[in-house]
Amino acid sequence: MDLSVLNPAAIGAALIVAATPLLFAALGELVVEKSGVLNLGVEGMMIVGAIAGFAAAVETGSPLLGVVASAAAGATLSAVFAFFALILMANQVATGLALTMFGLGLAAMLGQPYSGMPAPEFPALSLPVLSDLPFFGRLLFSHDPLVYLSLALTAGTWLWLGRSRAGLILRAVGENHHAAHAIGYRVTAIRFAAVLFGGACAGLGGGYLALVQTPLWVEGMTAGRGWIALAIVVFASWRPWRALLGAYVFGGVTIVQLNLQALGVSIQSQYLSMTPYLATILVLVLISGERRRAAEAPACLGKPFRAEG
C-alpha cells in the first residue's frame, strides 16, 4: 500500500464535500423535529431535490437555478407529507415511509432522460489571499458557495432556535402543543412551515449531491443518506453544532472507505462500502448510553395534534 499518494488537505476537502449533503438534510430535519413532527421522508425529499436540481441545471445551464429548483422540489414534496400528517393527522412514521417510496419512484421516472449526462460545472468560490494559503487554502477556502451556506445555516439555525422569539415558539409547539395552542399559537401552521423548511433543506442536500459532489444523476444515488441524516439528528440530540459534528464524522467515514478502496486494500470492496451504515448503527448504540438523552427529544415528537373546540 502506497500511502504517499494521500494528500491530507485534499482528503479533508473531500470530507467536507461528502458531509455537506448530510448537514443540509440533518439541519432541516432538526428544525422539523423541534416543532414536534417526525418526517421519515428525508431520503425521498433528497432524491427528488437531486433530480430536480440536476434537471434544472442541465436545461438552463445555470447551476444556481439548479440549487433553487432542488430546494423548491424538496419543499413541494414535504408539503404532501404535511398535508397528510398534519391536516389529516395520519400516522407520521408510515406517512414518512410513503414519502420516501414516492420520492424514490418519482425521481427515477423524472431522471430517466438525464442518466449519464454531466452536470454544468459548479463554480468554486475563490477568495483572494485565503485560497492561496498553503494547506488551509485547499482545505477550507477553495470550496463552492454551498459549503459556506451550509455552515451559515448551522449558525443561523442555532441562533434562531435558541435566541429568537420565533425559535422559542417553535420549540414550545414541539414540547407541549396543547399549551402552545392554549396560549394562542397556531400549532398546525407553525408545524407546516417547519416541515416546508425541512423539505427545502433536504432538497438542497440532494441538489448538492447531484450538482457538486458526484456531479452526475444516477438512479437511487442518495443510497441511504436521508436515513443517515435522521440518525445524525438523534446523535446531535437536536443541537445544530452537534449535527455539524455528526455530518463531518460520517463524511470522514465515507472518505476513508473510498480512499481505502482506491488504495486497493485486499478486501472485497463491498465490505468497505458497508462501513457508513455500520457506523450509523454503532453511533446510535453509543449515544444511547447517555441516560439524559431520552429527555432531550422534543416531548411531542411524532404525536398528532388536533385543535379542540
Place this chain on the structure above:
Amino acid sequence: MLRLEPRKEPSRLMVWATPPAAVLLTLVFGMVLFAALGKDPLRTVEIIFVEPLLSPFSRAELLVKAAPLVLIGVGLSLGFRAGVWNIGAEGQFIIGAVAGGAAGLAVYDTPGLWVLPMMCAAGMLGGFAWAMIPAILRIRFNTNEILVSLMLVYVAELWLSALVGGPLRDPEGFNFPESRLFHDSATMPILIEGTRAHVGVLVALAVAGLAWLALQRHVFGFSLKVMGQAPRAARFAGFSERRAVLACMGVSGALAGLAGVFEAAGPVGQLVPGLPAGYGFTAIIVAFLGRLHPGGVVLAGGVMALTYIGGESAQLEMQLPAAAISVFQGMLLFFLLGADVFVNHRLRLRRAPATESA
C-alpha cells in the same frame, strides 16, 4: 366551512371502504401523473392493472409474487399493531435467502427430501437473527429500530453481493457474480404444471391462517392490540414490551427469511446480486392496505402482486423505469393513511361561528 368532527365510535363502514377508495384515488392520481410525464395514462393503467389478469401465465405469476408479499406482510402487521416498526424486512429477506441458499449449496448434488426443509429452516433462522439485531439493540440500548433495521438492509445487500462474488461464486461460472444453480432437491416443488407457481403459495396462506388464530383466539394477539392502542393500559395489565418487541421482530424476520428462501429456491433458482426485488418494502404497504388483518393482508398481497407484474410489462412496453412502480406504492400508502381520518372523524359542513362583536 368544512371541519372534521371526531366520531363517538370508529365507523365500521369506513374501515372496509377506505382501502378500495385509496386504490381508486391512486389510479386517478397515477393517471394524472403519467399524463404529466408524457405517457399515455389509460394505456399505462391497462398494462399495470388489467393485462396481468388476462393471461393464464401472468395469473400464475400473480401467485409467485403474492406469496412473499403475504408472508412478509403478515409478519409486519403483527409488529405494526404493537408499535414495533420493522422497516428492514428487505434485509431479513436477503439474509434468509443467503442462509437458505448457502445451506442448499453446502449439500450440492446430494438428493433428498430433507434438503428443502433444511434450507427453509436455515433461511428462517437467518432472517430471525438479522431481525434480532435491531430488536435487541432496542430493548437493551433503546436505539430506534426503524433506523437500525433500515441500515441493515444496505448491509445485507452489500453482503449478498460480496458473497456471490466470493465464497458462494459458481466455480464454473466464468467469474460471474452468481452462485451455482440449485440442485433439483433444493428447488421449490411446482404447484401448477407449466408455471412458476410453487408450494410457497400454500405456506403463505397457512401462515396467514395461523396469524389470524393467534390474533383472534390467543392472548398474545390481544396483548399486541392493547400495546399499540393503549400502551399504559398494557403496562398495567402486565404485558411485557420487551417480549412483544422480540416476538414481533423475530416472527416478522423469520417469515421474511422464509420468503427469501422461497424466492431463491423458487423463481430465481440461484443466488444473484439482483435477488432482492423490494418485497420487504412493498410488504409494508401490503400490511397497511390489508388493515393489519391477516385476511386483508392476503387480499392486499394479491393487489400489490398485480402492480408488480404490471410494472414489469410497463417497463418493457412503455420504457418506464423499474422504480416507477414505487410511485404507485407511495401514493397508495398516502391515500390509505389519509383516508384513515374518516374512520374516526366525520366531515361536517358548518357555517363559521357568528362573530361575538356587537
